Amino acid sequence: MTAELGHYALVLALALALVQSTLPIWGSRTGDDALMGTAAPVALAQALFVSASFAALTWAYVTSDFSVSNVYENSHSAKPMIYKISGVWGNHEGSMMLWVLILALFGALVALFGKNLPQTLKANVLAVQAWVATAFLLFILLTSNPFLRYDPAPMEGRDLNPILQDVGLAIHPPLLYLGYVGFSICFAFAVAALIDGRLDAAWARWVRPWALTAWIFLTLGIAMGSYWAYYELGWGGWWFWDPVENASFMPWLIGTALIHSAIVMEKREALKVWTVLLAILAFSLSLLGTFLVRSGVLTSVHSFATDPARGVFILLILVLFIGGSLSLYAWRAPTLKQGGLFAPISREGALVFNNLFLSAACAAVLVGTLYPLALESLTGEKISVGAPFFNSTFVPLMIPVLIAMPFGPLLAWKRGDLLAATQRLLFAIGVAVVVTILIYGFVQGGPVLAPLAVGLAVFVIMGALADIAERAALWRVPLKVSLARVRGLPRSAWGTAVAHIGMGLVILGIVGESAWKTEVVQRMKLGDTVTVGRYALTLDSLFPRNGPNYQEGVARFVVAQDGKTIGTMEAAKRVFTARRMPTTEAALLTHGFSQLYVAPGETITESAIDVRIYDKPLVLWIWLGCVVMVIGGGLSLSDRRFRVGAPRTSRARKGALQPAE
Incomplete structure (x- = not known):
C-alpha cells in the first residue's frame, strides 16, 4: 500500500507542477495578483507531495519490501541500514526521485524566503522552476517509475552494487544533486528576468546567494566523489578526467564564473548580458551531465540507465530547456541596456579576466568530453580522450587565473592601479620566490616545473592574506586599530580570502601528489x-x-x-x-x-x-583545500547584505530592459 501511496503522491505532484507552471506566469502577463499569488502555496504543496513520495520509497527500502521491483533490484535484507537508505538513490529511478525532491525543495525555499522579491518576478521564477519539475516528473512516471510491483514478491533482493556500499557514496550523490539542482534557481531567475523585464543590481543580489549555495554543495560533492574514488576503487588516483567526473566539473567552473560575474553586476550594474548567460549555462551543463550519466551513452559506475527511451526523453528535455532558454536569450539580449563602464585595469576587469579563462577552460573540458561521443555517433569509431589532452589544454588556461587571483581584490573598482597592487603583493611574491628556490635546492626528483607550481600556490595563499592585511592597514596604523578593522571586515571579504586560500591548498596537494609520489x-x-x-x-x-x-x-x-x-x-x-x-x-x-x-x-x-x-606527499591538501573553499563560500553566504535583502531599484533604473543606446 505504501508504494501505491508514493506513486499517487508523485502523480499529484505532477498535477501541482502543471498548475504552478501555468497560472502564475499567466497572472504576470495579465497583471492578475490572485493568479500570481498561487505560485508560493502551490510550490509548497508540490514539495510536500514529492517529499511524501520519496519517503514512501525510502520506507520500502528500510523495510526490505521486495515486492517493489526497485527495492528487489537494489537492496538486500542483510545490508546495513545506512546502505539500505543510500540504496534509494543508488540506482537510476531513485536518483531521479532524489533530483526531483531537491528541485521541489529549492522551489519551496524560494516560496518561503522570496518575500522581498517583486511579485511578478517571484511568480515567473516559480513558474520556470515548475517547468523543469514537470519535465522530470513526467520522465519518472513515464519511463522510470520506482514503484512498480512484483507479484508474487521475491523472498530476497539482489543487493546494491557493491562499490556503492560505502559511506562516501551515501553522501556524494545528495551533495552533488544539491549543487546541480541548485543552479536551477539561477536558471529560473535568468529566464524569469528575460520574460519579466527586470535585470539590475537587485537581480544580481537575489541570484548570488543561490549561486553560492549551489557552488558550495557542488564543491563538496565533487570533493567527496574524488575521495571516494581514491580510496574505494583501488587505483590510487584522485581524478581521472572521466566523462562523468567532467559532467560535474563543468557546471562548477561556470558556477564559479557566475559568482564572480554577479559581483560585478551587483556593484556596477555591468556584465548583465554575460551574467544571465552564465546563469543559463550553469544549469544547462547540469542537465547535460544528467543526460551523459542517465542516458546510457556512457559506461560507468555512475551510469544506471541503459534504456534508449530514457536517453531520448532526457535529450528532449535538454533541447527544450537549453535550446528554449538560449533562444529567449538571443531574442532579448540585444535589448538589454548596457551597465556601468570600467577600465581594463580594475577589479571589474580582473573579474572579467577570471570569467574568460574559466569559460575557456570549461569549453576545453566540454570538447574533450563530447568529441569521442560525437565521433562514435557519426562514424562508429571509438577513441578515448584522456589526461594528456586535458592536462595540455586545461592547465595552461588555469595558470593565468591563478596568477591574477591575488591582484583582483587589491584593485579598485572602475579604475585600478596595477603597480600599486603589485607593490602590496611584494611580500607574497617574495615568499613564493623563496619557497620555489628552497624546493629546487632541497627536494630531489620530480618534474622541473613542479617547484614553480608550488610557488604559484604559495603566491595565491599569501596574496589572499595580503588582501586581509591591506584591508586592516597592517603596519600602517597601530596594531589595536588593525585588529579592530579585521573584526569589522564584512564576511564576504573573509569569504573571498578563505576561498582563495583553499584554492591554493588544493594546488599544493595536486602538485605534491603528482610530482613527488613514490x-x-x-x-x-x-x-x-x-x-x-x-x-x-x-x-x-x-x-x-x-x-x-x-x-x-x-x-x-x-x-x-x-x-x-x-x-x-x-x-x-x-x-x-x-x-x-x-x-x-x-x-x-x-x-x-x-x-x-x-x-x-x-x-x-x-x-x-x-x-x-x-x-x-601532501595529498590530503586536495580535499582539505576543498573544505576550506566551502568554508569561504559559507562565510560569503552569511554576509549581512544577503540577510537584509536586495536594495530597491531607483526610479531612474526601473526600466532595465530598454533598447541599447
Missing part, C-alpha cells in the same frame, strides 16, 4: 618487507573475515619508520554474497598531510599477495 608494485609473501620513501612495510598476516553481507580476504601490514613501528594497515579484497562481485578495499595511513596507500591485487592467497603501494 610507487612500488610487488608480490609479497608473509614476512616480506618493502621500502617506499621513508617507510618500510612488512606483510604481517593474511586472513579471511566476514561482514554483514560479504566475505573478504585481509592483508595486514606493519609500517615502520627509522626502525620504529608507527602503525598497521589492512587492505582487503571483498566479495559480496548476493552479487558475487569483488571490490578493492585500499588501506590508508595518514602521516601529516600525506598518506601511505596500499591497494591489493586481484587475489589474496594464504601466503602471498600482489600489492601496489604509494607514498603520496
Whole structure:
C-alpha cells in the first residue's frame, strides 16, 4: 500500500507542477495578483507531495519490501541500514526521485524566503522552476517509475552494487544533486528576468546567494566523489578526467564564473548580458551531465540507465530547456541596456579576466568530453580522450587565473592601479620566490616545473592574506586599530580570502601528489618487507573475515619508520554474497598531510599477495583545500547584505530592459 501511496503522491505532484507552471506566469502577463499569488502555496504543496513520495520509497527500502521491483533490484535484507537508505538513490529511478525532491525543495525555499522579491518576478521564477519539475516528473512516471510491483514478491533482493556500499557514496550523490539542482534557481531567475523585464543590481543580489549555495554543495560533492574514488576503487588516483567526473566539473567552473560575474553586476550594474548567460549555462551543463550519466551513452559506475527511451526523453528535455532558454536569450539580449563602464585595469576587469579563462577552460573540458561521443555517433569509431589532452589544454588556461587571483581584490573598482597592487603583493611574491628556490635546492626528483607550481600556490595563499592585511592597514596604523578593522571586515571579504586560500591548498596537494609520489608494485609473501620513501612495510598476516553481507580476504601490514613501528594497515579484497562481485578495499595511513596507500591485487592467497603501494606527499591538501573553499563560500553566504535583502531599484533604473543606446 505504501508504494501505491508514493506513486499517487508523485502523480499529484505532477498535477501541482502543471498548475504552478501555468497560472502564475499567466497572472504576470495579465497583471492578475490572485493568479500570481498561487505560485508560493502551490510550490509548497508540490514539495510536500514529492517529499511524501520519496519517503514512501525510502520506507520500502528500510523495510526490505521486495515486492517493489526497485527495492528487489537494489537492496538486500542483510545490508546495513545506512546502505539500505543510500540504496534509494543508488540506482537510476531513485536518483531521479532524489533530483526531483531537491528541485521541489529549492522551489519551496524560494516560496518561503522570496518575500522581498517583486511579485511578478517571484511568480515567473516559480513558474520556470515548475517547468523543469514537470519535465522530470513526467520522465519518472513515464519511463522510470520506482514503484512498480512484483507479484508474487521475491523472498530476497539482489543487493546494491557493491562499490556503492560505502559511506562516501551515501553522501556524494545528495551533495552533488544539491549543487546541480541548485543552479536551477539561477536558471529560473535568468529566464524569469528575460520574460519579466527586470535585470539590475537587485537581480544580481537575489541570484548570488543561490549561486553560492549551489557552488558550495557542488564543491563538496565533487570533493567527496574524488575521495571516494581514491580510496574505494583501488587505483590510487584522485581524478581521472572521466566523462562523468567532467559532467560535474563543468557546471562548477561556470558556477564559479557566475559568482564572480554577479559581483560585478551587483556593484556596477555591468556584465548583465554575460551574467544571465552564465546563469543559463550553469544549469544547462547540469542537465547535460544528467543526460551523459542517465542516458546510457556512457559506461560507468555512475551510469544506471541503459534504456534508449530514457536517453531520448532526457535529450528532449535538454533541447527544450537549453535550446528554449538560449533562444529567449538571443531574442532579448540585444535589448538589454548596457551597465556601468570600467577600465581594463580594475577589479571589474580582473573579474572579467577570471570569467574568460574559466569559460575557456570549461569549453576545453566540454570538447574533450563530447568529441569521442560525437565521433562514435557519426562514424562508429571509438577513441578515448584522456589526461594528456586535458592536462595540455586545461592547465595552461588555469595558470593565468591563478596568477591574477591575488591582484583582483587589491584593485579598485572602475579604475585600478596595477603597480600599486603589485607593490602590496611584494611580500607574497617574495615568499613564493623563496619557497620555489628552497624546493629546487632541497627536494630531489620530480618534474622541473613542479617547484614553480608550488610557488604559484604559495603566491595565491599569501596574496589572499595580503588582501586581509591591506584591508586592516597592517603596519600602517597601530596594531589595536588593525585588529579592530579585521573584526569589522564584512564576511564576504573573509569569504573571498578563505576561498582563495583553499584554492591554493588544493594546488599544493595536486602538485605534491603528482610530482613527488613514490610507487612500488610487488608480490609479497608473509614476512616480506618493502621500502617506499621513508617507510618500510612488512606483510604481517593474511586472513579471511566476514561482514554483514560479504566475505573478504585481509592483508595486514606493519609500517615502520627509522626502525620504529608507527602503525598497521589492512587492505582487503571483498566479495559480496548476493552479487558475487569483488571490490578493492585500499588501506590508508595518514602521516601529516600525506598518506601511505596500499591497494591489493586481484587475489589474496594464504601466503602471498600482489600489492601496489604509494607514498603520496601532501595529498590530503586536495580535499582539505576543498573544505576550506566551502568554508569561504559559507562565510560569503552569511554576509549581512544577503540577510537584509536586495536594495530597491531607483526610479531612474526601473526600466532595465530598454533598447541599447
